[in-house]
Amino acid sequence: MVSPILLIAIPLFMAFSVPIWGLISKKLPKLVPFFTFAITTAILVSLLPTLFSGQQGFNLTSVTIAGIKPPYGINLTFGPASAFFALIIQLVALAASLYLFEYEPPEPAEKFYMLFILVVLGATGMVLTGDIFNMFVFLEITSISSYALTAINKTGHSAEAGFKYLLLGSLGSTLFLLGIALLYGSLRTLNMAQLSLYIHQGHLDPKVLMAVVVLFIVGLGVEAELLPLNGWVPDAYEAAPIPVVSILSGVVAKAGLYALARVLYTIIGIETGVLNLLLIFGILTLLSGELSALRQKDIRRLLAYSSIGQMGLIILALGGGNSPMAMVGGLFQAFNHAIAKGLMFLALGIMAAGFNKWDMESLAGVGKAKPYTTFLFTIGLLSTLGLPLFSGFWSKFLIIFGLVHSGQVVYAALALIGSVIEVVYFARLLGYLYGKDPSEELLNSTLESKKGFALLGMTFLAAFVILIGVYPDFITNFILGGTAELVYKSFYISSILGGI
Amino acid sequence: MIRRLFVLVLLIIIGYFLGTAMASIPFGAEKVDVGPYRSVGNYYVDNTVQETGGVNAVTSIVVLYRGFDTLGEVTVLFLAATGLAAILALTRERRKLKKEKPSLIMRVGTDYLFPAAIVLGSYVFLHGHLTPGGGFPGGVIIASGFLMLFLAQWRYKVDELGLKIIESLAGMTYVTIGLIGLFKLGTFLGNFLGKGTPGALLSAGIIPVIYIVIGIKVGSEMTGLLQNLRETTENE
Numbered sequence: 001m002v003s004p005i006l007l008i009a010i011p012l013f014m015a016f017s018v019p020i021w022g023l024i025s026k027k028l029p030k031l032v033p034f035f036t037f038a039i040t041t042a043i044l045v046s047l048l049p050t051l052f053s054g055q056q057g058f059n060l061t062s063v064t065i066a067g068i069k070p071p072y073g074i075n076l077t078f079g080p081a082s083a084f085f086a087l088i089i090q091l092v093a094l095a096a097s098l099y100l101f102e103y104e105p106p107e108p109a110e111k112f113y114m115l116f117i118l119v120v121l122g123a124t125g126m127v128l129t130g131d132i133f134n135m136f137v138f139l140e141i142t143s144i145s146s147y148a149l150t151a152i153n154k155t156g157h158s159a160e161a162g163f164k165y166l167l168l169g170s171l172g173s174t175l176f177l178l179g180i181a182l183l184y185g186s187l188r189t190l191n192m193a194q195l196s197l198y199i200h201q202g203h204l205d206p207k208v209l210m211a212v213v214v215l216f217i218v219g220l221g222v223e224a225e226l227l228p229l230n231g232w233v234p235d236a237y238e239a240a241p242i243p244v245v246s247i248l249s250g251v252v253a254k255a256g257l258y259a260l261a262r263v264l265y266t267i268i269g270i271e272t273g274v275l276n277l278l279l280i281f282g283i284l285t286l287l288s289g290e291l292s293a294l295r296q297k298d299i300r301r302l303l304a305y306s307s308i309g310q311m312g313l314i315i316l317a318l319g320g321g322n323s324p325m326a327m328v329g330g331l332f333q334a335f336n337h338a339i340a341k342g343l344m345f346l347a348l349g350i351m352a353a354g355f356n357k358w359d360m361e362s363l364a365g366v367g368k369a370k371p372y373t374t375f376l377f378t379i380g381l382l383s384t385l386g387l388p389l390f391s392g393f394w395s396k397f398l399i400i401f402g403l404v405h406s407g408q409v410v411y412a413a414l415a416l417i418g419s420v421i422e423v424v425y426f427a428r429l430l431g432y433l434y435g436k437d438p439s440e441e442l443l444n445s446t447l448e449s450k451k452g453f454a455l456l457g458m459t460f461l462a463a464f465v466i467l468i469g470v471y472p473d474f475i476t477n478f479i480l481g482g483t484a485e486l487v488y489k490s491f492y493i494s495s496i497l498g499g500i
Numbered sequence: 501m502i503r504r505l506f507v508l509v510l511l512i513i514i515g516y517f518l519g520t521a522m523a524s525i526p527f528g529a530e531k532v533d534v535g536p537y538r539s540v541g542n543y544y545v546d547n548t549v550q551e552t553g554g555v556n557a558v559t560s561i562v563v564l565y566r567g568f569d570t571l572g573e574v575t576v577l578f579l580a581a582t583g584l585a586a587i588l589a590l591t592r593e594r595r596k597l598k599k600e601k602p603s604l605i606m607r608v609g610t611d612y613l614f615p616a617a618i619v620l621g622s623y624v625f626l627h628g629h630l631t632p633g634g635g636f637p638g639g640v641i642i643a644s645g646f647l648m649l650f651l652a653q654w655r656y657k658v659d660e661l662g663l664k665i666i667e668s669l670a671g672m673t674y675v676t677i678g679l680i681g682l683f684k685l686g687t688f689l690g691n692f693l694g695k696g697t698p699g700a701l702l703s704a705g706i707i708p709v710i711y712i713v714i715g716i717k718v719g720s721e722m723t724g725l726l727q728n729l730r731e732t733t734e735n736e
Binding site: 144 | 533537539541565571578579584589664665667671681689
């Protein structure tokens with residue numbers, strides 16, 4: 001009886017049970033996130049073989065809840081796109097939860113672990129659900145736990161960052177809800193497949209459609225780090241605890257991205273010209289992120305802006321959906337960015353452990369003080385740059401060629417310029433990390449060998465970066481299937497409503 | 501000044517677009533089926549009693565048809581309480597606030613109203629499948645009883661550990677009910693209990709069970725939330 005619903009039910013049960021474990025022993029809650037994600041990852045992996053059978057080479061299962069068939073009840077969908085994003089989320093969460101073994105969370109610790117499980121659960125729900133209101137509920141779970149986790153350090157700075165995120169995030173969710181209300185008011189259904197069918201058949205007033213498109217892009221753009229809505233990102237990444245930051249960039253941003261792709265591709269449909277909007281938003285986000293990263297001294301802020309730039313690149317690639325190649329590159333890049341950025345943030349946490357200074361000057365020479373951690377950090381960095389033999393190479397290559405292929409040469413050129421800027425600041429960062437001698441203070445900080453479990457989690461992520469760089473076929477099936485699932489909406493609709 | 505004017509113009513443009521979009525959706529009109537499927541609203545009105553055994557259609561929608569959303573909403577409330585407790589912990593400054601003693605009317609009135617609030621709250625969530633109400637309002641009514649105690653008796657404190665455990669157990673029970681449905685019927689949150697006679701107290705399968713769990717969970721969460729907020733502002 002293994003069902004995708006367990007990916008949501010088990011973490012929820014475990015999150016509620018944290019205080020009970022705390023009664024037995026004060027040390028147990030620390031282990032709960034890791035065991036939860038180990039179980040869910042195992043369940044997800046055991047479900048993966050069911051995806052690639054049947055005539056099309058992949059299939060999409062609809063899981064009903066409470067035995068009520070869609071569109072009258074809520075359903076989960078388990079197809080290549082959902083499974084792919086769920087896999088990204090689980091891998092990053094697993095590595096980050098190993099890091100928690102070595103991390104002393106801010107008090108009250110139990111609450112921290114609950115929030116940590118719930119943010120991952122919310123993101124998993126967002127990528128699995130087949131009902132748009134249910135997606136909103138999971139968006140709320142994801143975002144509310146992220147606000148709390150951002151502010152949990154309880155310094156003035158973290159309170160400011162959390163409040164900023166809270167304001168933008170709740171504005172975003174409200175607008176998303178308004179968009180859902182407009183859709184429900186016109187079409188009287190919340191099931192995504194049925195909405196997609198009705199919009200395709202032209203039951204929706206074009207004026208309402210336009211309002212819905214704008215509301216959805218603005219509403220989901222907060223989590224997906226789109227340009228005018230990403231003001232919270234640098235502050236939050238600077239103020240939140242490091243394992244949380246890796247979750248924010250690897251899990252929350254990816255769930256927002258999936259939601260954006262799902263509503264625009266499946267529900268609205270790309271024939272309506274939404275792709276041009278994505279291209280413009282994407283390139284602006286990309287260039288502004290990369291340009292701002294150039295000026296940063298604090299490494300966390302630098303990585304935050306680089307994260308914005310990468311999200312821009314992915315959105316740009318999704319905007320090139322007329323050419324499947326760009327879309328494939330975009331999904332691939334989403335995987336690479338989550339793994340590489342997650343790895344870099346966790347490694348940064350160890351590099352600054354017991355030292356707690358995050359600017360380039362203070363961390364100069366860390367390559368000599370903590371060689372293995374810095375080496376892992378460098379793997380993530382080189383993959384982000386898109387060097388051959390690292391996973392990031394394939395995705396950047398596909399995106400640029402896909403954009404050229406679909407006739408968007410100007411965007412391809414601008415994306416290349418973005419990549420060049422990226423090389424400039426990352427090369428300078430590497431120069432600091434390796435080129436200088438470490439300070440006394442840095443040499444005396446916590447030894448990396450004392451953080452074994454964290455290093456294990458990071459090695460696991462780094463292994464994925466190299467494995468997929470050398471042998472990309474490992475995930476190609478998911479990406480091709482995921483692209484097909486998103487682009488061919490008739491497949492999605494018939495897989496869910498077909499049986500009725 | 502120019503900035504304000506710019507914002508004003510922007511708001512007018514956004515308002516105009518949203519307004520025209522809203523105007524094309526008829527308000528209060530008969531809910532017509534749009535396409536080949538029945539609209540969900542009409543479907544629920546026609547089928548609730550036969551399919552769920554609950555006579556309160558709203559409850560059946562909340563707990564069964566869209567039960568997964570409700571599990572999510574319970575989680576959202578839990579998160580709000582947890583997040584607040586996490587952020588407010590340790591920031592409790594010792595501040596002397598000027599306070600007036602609760603009046604005699606307040607103290608005596610609370611003695612009588614507190615049990616009434618608890619009974620009413622329990623009634624509301626126990627009868628959720630029969631009459632308007634349910635777990636969320638029931639839980640809030642119970643919490644309001646505790647709010648009265650907080651107002652009338654300064655030193656009154658609810659045992660935080662107890663609240664935490666009740667909250668956890670209620671949440672775990674909810675998920676477990678869902679999982680029993682998954683193992684018995686093959687569908688999460690499936691209605692594995694008999695539907696009974698519509699209108700009877702013991703009817704509608706798992707709906708009353710879930711509403712009791714939600715009532716207890718919401719009650720303990722809101723009480724904890726109120727206690728948390730009180731302690732941050734008035735510490736003696």
